[in-house]
Amino acid sequence: DTAVSQTPKYLVTQMGNDKSIKCEQNLGHDTMYWYKQDSKKFLKIMFSYNNKELIINETVPNRFSPKSPDKAHLNLHINSLELGDSAVYFCASSQDPPAGAEQYFGPGTRLTVT
Amino acid sequence: EDQVTQSPEALRLQEGESSSLNCSYTVSGLRGLFWYRQDPGKGPEFLFTLYSAGEEKEKERLKATLTKKESFLHITAPKPEDSATYLCAVQARTGANSKLTFGKGITLSVRP
Numbered sequence: 502d503t504a505v506s507q508t509p510k511y512l513v514t515q516m517g518n519d520k521s522i523k524c525e526q527n528l529g530h531d532t533m534y535w536y537k538q539d540s541k542k543f544l545k546i547m548f549s550y551n552n553k554e555l556i557i558n559e560t561v562p563n564r565f566s567p568k569s570p571d572k573a574h575l576n577l578h579i580n581s582l583e584l585g586d587s588a589v590y591f592c593a594s595s596q597d598p599p600a601g602a603e604q605y606f607g608p609g610t611r612l613t614v615t
Numbered sequence: 616e617d618q619v620t621q622s623p624e625a626l627r628l629q630e631g632e633s634s635s636l637n638c639s640y641t642v643s644g645l646r647g648l649f650w651y652r653q654d655p656g657k658g659p660e661f662l663f664t665l666y667s668a669g670e671e672k673e674k675e676r677l678k679a680t681l682t683k684k685e686s687f688l689h690i691t692a693p694k695p696e697d698s699a700t701y702l703c704a705v706q707a708r709t710g711a712n713s714k715l716t717f718g719k720g721i722t723l724s725v726r727p
Contacts, residue, residue, distance in 0.1 A: 505658075532713060542700065544659070546714040557714050591658050595713065602647050602706055604715060606658035 504528050505607035507592050513613045514582055522577045522610045524592030532556075533575040534593040534604060535567060544591070550575055551597065582614045617642045621703050621718035628693055628725050636688040636721045638703030646708040648686050649715060650679050653700045662688075662701075693725045 505526045514520055526533060534557075535547040549557035550569040564580045575592060589611050593604040620639045628634055640648065647666050651659035663672045665681040672679050676697065678689045688701055700722045704715040 534714070541719065542653075543719050544702065544704075544717040546716075549714060551713075559714070593658075597713075602713060603649060603661050603664050605661060606651075608658050609656075 505592055505594055505605050507607040507610050509610060510608065511611050515615055516582055516584060518582050519580045520582060522590055524575045524607060526573055526594040528594055528605060530594040531572055531597045532595050535577050536591045536593060538589040538591060584614050587612055587614045617705055617707055617716040619703055619705055619716055619718035621721050623721060625722045630694055630725055630727050631692050633691045636701055638686040638718055639684060640705045642705045642707050644708035646706045648681055649704045650688055651702040653702055659702055695725045695727050698723055698725045
């Protein structure tokens with residue numbers, strides 16, 4: 502019944518490790534996003550995929566690599582984790598504009614790098 | 616570059632004390648202005664979309680309004696359950712880019 506789901510909810514790992522976060526939406530939307538929310542609660546776009554094609558890449562270090570196996574899934578893989586990567590990562594989805602454009606967010610993944 | 620500024624950063628109200636949250640924006644052609652509510656430990660929850668100046672939308676105790684430079688979220692007779700962070704975001708009309716540019720949010724606390 503959940504519209505946008507993410508796994509895991511919490512991720513604690515050490516510097517230098519590689520980790521992945523998974524996202525799935527059952528809304529039938531064509532576009533999916535990854536956002537990062539820092540310790541000051543500021544929410545910033547990282548990537549967007551439309552029908553499995555990358556359409557937004559907002560100057561994110563290339564240690565971050567999104568992958569969309571189909572339009573209902575968007576995963577985020579992070580290589581060589583750094584302390585500054587600690588944040589909450591949100592997945593979101595929307596219909597193609599101009600159909601509606603409001604984005605629906607998942608519950609977030611809190612990543613802590615030690 | 617699109618910009619969104621929200622004020623105040625934090626607001627404490629007594630239950631029943633109405634107030635307004637401000638969102639000022641600059642964008643290269645507005646496609647939409649969005650209000651979200653975020654509870655601690657959860658993802659943002661969609662509230663409203665406003666598309667053009669003069670538009671208003673209401674939901675329970677909340678009413679959102681839009682001008683060419685800012686939006687207000689009016690809260691009438693708030694209750695403690697309205698306590699949350701309220702986020703404003705804009706989406707530009709230019710190109711196929713559908714990203715939202717968010718403000719830093721306003722943390723609202725409503726005391727019983």
